[in-house]
Amino acid sequence: MSLQPVNPRYKPYRGAAAGWGALRSVAHFWLDSKQPFKNLRALLKTNQNGGFDCPGCAWGDSPEDGHIKFCENGAKAVNWEATKRRVDAAFFARYSVSQLREQSDYWLEYQGRLTEPMRYDSASDRYLPISWDAAFSLIAEHLKGLESPNQAEFYTSGRASNEAAFLYQLFVRAYGTNNFPDCSNMCHEASGVALGQSVGIGKGSVTFDDFEHADAIFVLGQNPGTNHPRMLEPLREAVKRGAQVVCFNPLKERGLERFQHPQHALEMLTNGSEPLNTAFFRPALGGDMAALRGIAKFLLQWEREAQAKGEPAVFDHAFIAEHTDGLDDYLALLDASSWDSLVAQSGLSLTEIEQSARMYRRAEKVIICWAMGITQHHHSVATIQEIVNLQLLRGNLGRPGAGLCPVRGHSNVQGDRTMGINDRPPVAFLDAMEKRFSFAVPRANGHNTIEAINAMVRGEAKVFIGLGGNFAQATPDSPRTHQALQSCALTVQISTKLNRSHLTTGTDALILPCLGRTDIDHQATGPQAVTVEDSFSMIHASFGQLEPISAQMRSEPAIVAGIAKATLGNHPVDWDALIADYSKIRELIADTIPGFADFNQRVQHPGGFYLGNSAGARTWKTATGKAGFKANALLGDLLPPQVRESGQTPDLILQTLRSHDQYNTTIYGLDDRYRGVRGQRQVLFANEADIIRLGFKPGQKVDLTSLWNDGVERKVYGFTLLAFDIPAGQAAAYYPEANPLVPLESYGARSFTPTSKFIAIRVHAAQDDQRIA
Numbered sequence: 038m039s040l041q042p043v044n045p046r047y048k049p050y051r052g053a054a055a056g057w058g059a060l061r062s063v064a065h066f067w068l069d070s071k072q073p074f075k076n077l078r079a080l081l082k083t084n085q086n087g088g089f090d091c092p093g094c095a096w097g098d099s100p101e102d103g104h105i106k107f108c109e110n111g112a113k114a115v116n117w118e119a120t121k122r123r124v125d126a127a128f129f130a131r132y133s134v135s136q137l138r139e140q141s142d143y144w145l146e147y148q149g150r151l152t153e154p155m156r157y158d159s160a161s162d163r164y165l166p167i168s169w170d171a172a173f174s175l176i177a178e179h180l181k182g183l184e185s186p187n188q189a190e191f192y193t194s195g196r197a198s199n200e201a202a203f204l205y206q207l208f209v210r211a212y213g214t215n216n217f218p219d220c221s222n223m224c225h226e227a228s229g230v231a232l233g234q235s236v237g238i239g240k241g242s243v244t245f246d247d248f249e250h251a252d253a254i255f256v257l258g259q260n261p262g263t264n265h266p267r268m269l270e271p272l273r274e275a276v277k278r279g280a281q282v283v284c285f286n287p288l289k290e291r292g293l294e295r296f297q298h299p300q301h302a303l304e305m306l307t308n309g310s311e312p313l314n315t316a317f318f319r320p321a322l323g324g325d326m327a328a329l330r331g332i333a334k335f336l337l338q339w340e341r342e343a344q345a346k347g348e349p350a351v352f353d354h355a356f357i358a359e360h361t362d363g364l365d366d367y368l369a370l371l372d373a374s375s376w377d378s379l380v381a382q383s384g385l386s387l388t389e390i391e392q393s394a395r396m397y398r399r400a401e402k403v404i405i406c407w408a409m410g411i412t413q414h415h416h417s418v419a420t421i422q423e424i425v426n427l428q429l430l431r432g433n434l435g436r437p438g439a440g441l442c443p444v445r446g447h448s449n450v451q452g453d454r455t456m457g458i459n460d461r462p463p464v465a466f467l468d469a470m471e472k473r474f475s476f477a478v479p480r481a482n483g484h485n486t487i488e489a490i491n492a493m494v495r496g497e498a499k500v501f502i503g504l505g506g507n508f509a510q511a512t513p514d515s516p517r518t519h520q521a522l523q524s525c526a527l528t529v530q531i532s533t534k535l536n537r538s539h540l541t542t543g544t545d546a547l548i549l550p551c552l553g554r555t556d557i558d559h560q561a562t563g564p565q566a567v568t569v570e571d572s573f574s575m576i577h578a579s580f581g582q583l584e585p586i587s588a589q590m591r592s593e594p595a596i597v598a599g600i601a602k603a604t605l606g607n608h609p610v611d612w613d614a615l616i617a618d619y620s621k622i623r624e625l626i627a628d629t630i631p632g633f634a635d636f637n638q639r640v641q642h643p644g645g646f647y648l649g650n651s652a653g654a655r656t657w658k659t660a661t662g663k664a665g666f667k668a669n670a671l672l673g674d675l676l677p678p679q680v681r682e683s684g685q686t687p688d689l690i691l692q693t694l695r696s697h698d699q700y701n702t703t704i705y706g707l708d709d710r711y712r713g714v715r716g717q718r719q720v721l722f723a724n725e726a727d728i729i730r731l732g733f734k735p736g737q738k739v740d741l742t743s744l745w746n747d748g749v750e751r752k753v754y755g756f757t758l759l760a761f762d763i764p765a766g767q768a769a770a771y772y773p774e775a776n777p778l779v780p781l782e783s784y785g786a787r788s789f790t791p792t793s794k795f796i797a798i799r800v801h802a803a804q805d806d807q808r809i810a
Contacts, residue, residue, distance in 0.1 A: 044736040047720075047759050049713040053310035054262040054269060055109065056297025058710055066113045066705065071121035075583055086643045090569045090579040092118055092196060092554040093700055095445035096265045097245040097573040098644070108266035113698070113705045117534075118553040119583055122149025124535050129155060129164040138540045142510060142773065143704040143718075146534045151550035152587035157542050164539075164548060169591065169599065172547050177603035179500050179527040179545070186213030186479070190489040190498050193219045193458045194505030195447025196554075198567035198579070200622045201593035202449070202456035204615065205504055207625075208601035210457075210467075211476055211609050215483030216498070217460045220506055220701075221450050222486035223513075227412040227788040228443035229454065231421035235665050236434070236441070237658030238651050240451060243404055243440035244573045249274070250438030253281040253400030256314075257325055257424070258410020258794070262292010262711060263697045265408075265444055269296045273311045281396045282314045285325060286410060287384075287692075287764050288722075289317065291711035318393060319764055321384025322690050323675040323795050325411055326420040328383040328390060330671065333427050334371045335394035351398060353432030360655060361429050363666035370668040382671060384764065402438030403431065408446075410692070413794040415677060418787045419669035426666050434664065435655035445572045447701065448554075452570030455630065455648070460485045469629045474609040486512060487789045490781060493521035501543065502529040502600070504593065505551070507702040509538040513779035513791040514751070531596055536702065537773075552592045557581040560595070561617035567594075568623070568640055570648065576633075577645040594619065677783060680797040682746040687797035688731055689723060691741070693772035693779070702773055709771075717757065721800070722769040725760035731800055735760040738803035741770075743778035743796050751778050755803055768798065 052058050093114040128148065134157065137145065154172045155164035167175075180189060191209045193202060209217065221229070229239030236242070248254065248271040261268040273296045276282050284293045294317075297310040304310070320328050340351040357364055380387050397403060405424050411417060425434075425441065433439040445451050457466055460483035471478045484492055490512060492498035501508070501522060512518040522528055525543030532539065533553045539546070552558055558565040558581050566578045591599070598612035615621045620637045627636040632648045639646040651657070657664045680687065696718065698706035707716045714720060721739060728735055737758050743751045753775060763769060772793065783792045 044757055044759065046715045046717055047713055048715070050291060050711050053295045053297040054292045054313070054711065055266065055299055056310065060299055062109050062113070062710070066116040070116040070119060072119065075119070087580060089554045089581055090448055090577050091115070092448055094265045094267070095195070095448050095451060095572045096267045097571040097575055098577075110263065110266055110700060114700060115555060117146070117703065117705055119555040120149050121586065122147075123152050123586060124148050124150065125152045125587070126155070126166045133162040134164070134540050134542070135162055137535075142537055142702065143707060145536055146703060148535055150534060150586055150590075151532055151548060153550060153589040155548040157546035159544070167547070172549060173599045173603035175545070175547065176502070176527070176529060176600050180212065180604050183499060187216060187483070188498050189214060189500040189502070190216050190218055190484060190493065192489070192501065192503040192506060192508055193217065193453055194503070195220045195450025195453060196505050197453055197593055198449060198569060199452045199456050199576075199626065200567050200619050201504065201597055202453040202458050203622060203626050204594050204597045204601070206457035207470070207474070207610070208597060208605070210470060210478045211474070211601075211605055213479055215460055215462060215479050215481065216489065217458050217483055218486040218489035219453065219458050219460070220447060220511065221454060222789060223511060223791055224409055224446050225412055225443055225450070226485070226790045227417035227785050228407075228421055230788045231418040232425070232441065232443070232652070234659070235422050235425040235667055236652040237664075239454070240574060240650060241440065241442045241572060242434055242650050242653040243442045244647065244653075245575075247404060247438050247440060251275065251280055251400075251402050251404045252438065253283060253396060253403045255283045255285070255397070255403065255405045256293065257285045257405065257407040258412075259406060259408035259444055260286070260288075260290045260292055260694070261444070262290060263695055264446070266292070268444065269313060270298065272296070272313045273298070276312050276315060281316065281400060283393060283396055284314045284317045285320055285328065286317070287319050287322060287767055288769065289319070289762050293317065316393065316396060318385055318389055321382070321764065322692055322767055323414050323416070324383040324385070326416060326423050327379045327671060328385055328393070329420070329423040329427055330371065330374055331376075331379040331383060331385075331390035332394040332397055333423075333430060334374060334379065335391055336398060336430055337368060337371050339398065352430050356432030357429065360657065360664055361666060362661050362663045363668065366668040367426055367666035370670070374671065378671065382675065397427070402436065403428065403433045404438070404440055404442055406442040406444050408444045410794055413785070413790055413792055415783070415785055415792050415795070416672050417785045417790060419667070422667040422669055425664070429664055429666060435653055440653060442572070448571070449569040451572060451574070452568070455570055456626070466630075473625070473629045476609050485789045487781060487784055487791075490518050490521045493524050496524060499526045501525050501527070502531070503538060504531050504597070507536040507538050509541040510536065510702040510773040510776065513776055513783070513793065514781040515773065515777040517781055531593060549596055550587070550590045551596055552581065552585055552590055554579055555581055555583050556585045556590070557583065558592045560592070560619070565592070565619045567619065574648040574650050575645050576640060576648055578640045594622065675795065676797060679746045679780070679782070680744045683744045685744050685799060687744055688800045689727060689768040689798055690766060691768045691770060691775065691778065691796040691798045692794040693775045693796070694769055696771050699771070712761070714759070718771050719756045719774055720759050720770065721756045722759050722761035722763055724763050724765045724767070727765055727768075728758050728760055733758055733800070733802070740801045740803050741775075741778060742799045742801065743780065744799065745780040745783065747780065747782065749780070751780065753777055
């Protein structure tokens with residue numbers, strides 16, 4: 038007998054993605070901003086020429102067409118940032134840090150914008166006001182007092198502009214280190230590593246226009262309806278014109294099923310919708326590589342059959358001969374891969390693999406997109422290189438309508454890397470910096486996020502500066518990350534809103550309030566524009582539209598320059614002059630980074646300019662000068678050795694994911710509309726048969742323990758079991774609530790990306806105390 042969910046706050050969603058549900062959500066957040074009429078003006082300037090770039094995702098923009106260019110989650114981001122609510126000295130006088138720690142992440146950010154610099158006072162356990170000059174002097178005192186620059190960690194969020202990121206890396210390298218733990222370390226680092234090795238550039242090769250010309254679009258490990266809603270329209274249009282949209286995702290996400298366009302009046306009035314896919318496959322967690330290899334193995338079989346019959350080739354032999362190497366080793370690996378192993382590891386049937394292979398073969402032009410469902414595994418680099426191998430077999434690189442598309446998360450995470458936020462910087466970049474600025478740049482590799490956390494825990498890193506983001510909650514193994522920050526002599530958070538990182542302090546701690554994308558950035562020469570880079574390597578200008586709610590807030594470039602000047606003086610640049618006129622920063626970028634010649638002139642073009650992509654131009658910046666087939670062995674067992682050595686068998690394999698009212702660690706609300714969840718976040722989505730098998734009932738409270746053979750107990754408490762349409766043996770939960778279950782040592786080979794999409798867990802009846810991890 039089927040057990041129905043008993044949780045009254047869980048009811049499956051019947052509507053399409055976007056549509057009326059999105060409009061209601063936008064209206065709610067718009068009104069809740071407390072300044073709706075001002076924000077309406079801002080919303081209408083989102084992603085428009087002369088407006089500001091959306092502070093949400095990195096999806097690109099269509100050419101000028103007169104349409105509104107923000108999605109539901111973009112509207113949430115704008116209204117969340119452009120609120121009238123303030124977190125000022127009076128707020129911190131009301132609440133001690135210990136009291137604030139008891140609040141939820143949602144409550145913390147909901148309180149409003151940070152408005153003045155604050156310093157933590159351990160005696161009163163409160164943040165107290167501090168002047169900007171005193172804050173900068175305190176940071177400089179700590180930095181200059183370190184035995185080595187490598188004892189400081191300089192974190193960056195993907196929301197930082199190109200100008201802020203360039204100044205940040207210039208300051209940090211002039212200070213003497215390459216310690217740049219970055220948000221990309223936790224999401225698409227595997228993409229950068231894999232693509233850099235295979236095709237010579239760690240970025241996607243497609244442009245926005247390529248989606249109009251593709252015969253097939255494969256979408257792997259991605260939920261665009263929540264994470265990149267503006268992607269829904271090109272997927273819908275592709276299906277309408279007869280292209281194949283092939284989805285690989287364990288969860289049947291609504292944002293991959295059907296779409297109701299909020300700007301199509303007839304569709305809204307008739308409550309209609311259009312499909313977003315032509316085929317949907319549900320692999321095992323971590324099984325995508327085996328599925329992709331199965332597709333390639335079918336292509337090889339059909340290629341040999343075509344050769345035997347004298348029929349047209351399946352492979353693009355001219356492309357392979359001119360542009361690639363390593364084919365023979367890869368084909369030998371395909372031959373050595375048994376169908377039994379591919380089927381077992383993929384979680385798909387042989388028929389499903391063949392069906393997807395036939396759809397791939399029939400398409401002349403194929404785009405393959407992917408996101409965190411691919412990148413957050415131990416073998417993510419190998420899986421992405423398998424994507425490249427598949428594209429190389431058919432020449433699906435460097436021509437219109439075809440290519441590689443890692444769909445980035447935050448709106449300038451790709452631009453930050455272009456600007457030099459890189460713990461392992463290319464030699465050519467360092468040479469250019471050294472030549473232009475006439476100082477000896479550090480050459481040794483710095484710390485990524487995992488290495489930075491370990492260095493802080495060991496006491497080897499003593500200062501942490503966060504340029505945006507929420508490091509305490511975005512990272513894995515939360516108690517250990519919190520310990521790392523608390524081990525520092527100084528923690529500095531450059532932020533727009535209050536979050537958990539401000540409450541996880543070093544001995545000394547500062548909050549420095551910064552402007553957001555929506556704020557007008559007034560400097561000595563007038564209002565300033567900043568620039569960002571989207572997933573398609575387009576560089577856009579962004580102009581804030583709203584007056585800042587506090588005169589004490591400063592821009593990220595100004596804060597970086599203030600820290601730099603206090604620490605280094607006017608070395609290697611006149612920091613004040615750069616802040617007076619951001620065009621001077623862009624001139625320095627043009628001097629040092631390829632593709633940015635005439636930066637200030639080109640960024641004035643409507644829609645910005647295309648930075649270019651060497652792989653898209655079939656120029657391969659690899660050691661061999663060609664795109665490489667990579668013959669990576671399949672994992673013999675997806676379970677890590679540390680799990681097998683724990684002596685326990687997992688009950689389920691867990692992936693962490695976002696709710697629909699969430700962007701990264703920012704929690705806009707407690708609902709997840711598309712998954713039918715209301716007013717709660719501590720939930721575990723599981724197959725109903727698994728719930729019964731484990732001896733529980735839907736709606737029951739459980740505690741979760743992850744398995745890892747290191748003697749550390751990783752546990753979260755009080756999660757509600759929700760029966761969900763998810764493959765047997767799998768489970769899903771929201772992050773950051775489930776981040777304590779991700780061992781710090783469980784990261785991707787070659788990438789150090791946390792394996793947040795493959796966590797072996799045990800499920801227990803909830804303890805009486807219902808503690809919250």
